[in-house]
Amino acid sequence: xxxxxASRENIVVEAKDVDFYYGKNQALxxxxxxxxxxxxTCLIGPSGCGKSTFLRSLNRMNDRIAGARHTGLIExxxxxxxxxxxxxxxxxxxxxxxxxxxxxxxxxxxxxxAMAPRIHYGFGERELNEIVETALQKAALWDEVKDxxxxxxxxxxxxxxxxxxxxxxxxxxxxxxxxxxxxxxxLDPISTYKIEELIKELSGDYTLIVVTHxxxxxxxxxxxxxxxxxxxxxxxxxxxxxxQRPAKRETEDYVSGRFG
Ligand SMILES: Nc1ncnc2c1ncn2[C@@H]1O[C@H](COP(=O)(O)OP(=O)(O)O)[C@@H](O)[C@H]1O
Ligand SMILES: [Mg+2]
Numbered sequence: 001x002x003x004x005x006a007s008r009e010n011i012v013v014e015a016k017d018v019d020f021y022y023g024k025n026q027a028l029x030x031x032x033x034x035x036x037x038x039x040x041t042c043l044i045g046p047s048g049c050g051k052s053t054f055l056r057s058l059n060r061m062n063d064r065i066a067g068a069r070h071t072g073l074i075e076x077x078x079x080x081x082x083x084x085x086x087x088x089x090x091x092x093x094x095x096x097x098x099x100x101x102x103x104x105x106x107x108x109x110x111x112x113x114a115m116a117p118r119i120h121y122g123f124g125e126r127e128l129n130e131i132v133e134t135a136l137q138k139a140a141l142w143d144e145v146k147d148x149x150x151x152x153x154x155x156x157x158x159x160x161x162x163x164x165x166x167x168x169x170x171x172x173x174x175x176x177x178x179x180x181x182x183x184x185x186x187l188d189p190i191s192t193y194k195i196e197e198l199i200k201e202l203s204g205d206y207t208l209i210v211v212t213h214x215x216x217x218x219x220x221x222x223x224x225x226x227x228x229x230x231x232x233x234x235x236x237x238x239x240x241x242x243x244q245r246p247a248k249r250e251t252e253d254y255v256s257g258r259f260g
Contacts, residue, residue, distance in 0.1 A: 042217070102219075163183060
């Protein structure tokens with residue numbers, strides 16, 4: 001499945017036979033996938049099929065959930081991220097996350113972005129100014145806030161601007177991978193369009209793994225698509241192949257809108 005997709009060095013995430021349980025409820029069943037570096041991969045499938053669970057397992061966000069456990073292997077850059085040696089802080093810097101509902105901190109636009117680099121790396125004023133400006137530019141928010149981002153409260157931004165701010169905040173800590181869980185589902189069409197354009201622009205420099213229940217969005221933004229159903233990875237390949245010539249009937253039924 002993957003040999004046609006990538007050579008070894010292009011693989012950034014590798015999951016092997018991952019089962020995941022919330023108590024007795026099995027949310028992932030034998031998921032095996034290799035995700036390609038510096039591309040956009042979309043995870044699609046009906047509600048409850050395990051997309052968010054899989055996404056959260058990539059930066060160990062599930063660790064916090066009582067009763068959650070998994071078996072199988074998840075490697076990032078060839079390292080087992082569930083190893084006892086894994087530094088969680090470092091993992092979460094490397095694998096950033098953007099949520100469905102924009103969740104800026106209740107402070108200024110500037111401070112939202114400057115806080116983490118100041119704490120983690122001890123940067124001073126001048127470096128932070130540069131980091132904040134660069135992050136805002138990369139997140140396509142700079143032009144809209146450049147006059148007052150040091151004073152402006154983040155919660156005074158529109159929903160779409162808040163989501164781009166959350167992306168800027170993630171970019172400021174130099175991640176390698178950005179996980180996005182339905183990042184546009186709380187946004188209007190114009191804001192959605194801007195986030196989609198941004199996602200496309202960021203690929204090339206970052207690996208983006210995006211959960212979406214909107215198949216058209218997957219078609220617009222991703223080079224690869226993974227279709228999940230009932231906890232299983234049913235089919236994975238180039239987005240074109242998944243949508244144009246799915247190998248499995250189940251995939252075809254879903255992408256043609258016959259269920260889900
Ligand atoms: N925090 C949780 N505690 C218990 N069960 C959960 C939790 N999150 C998700 N689940 C269950 O795991 C399964 C997969 O959910 P999820 O990964 O959220 O699917 P999706 O994102 O595809 O909608 C569902 O049966 C859901 O009810
Ligand atoms: Mg979900």
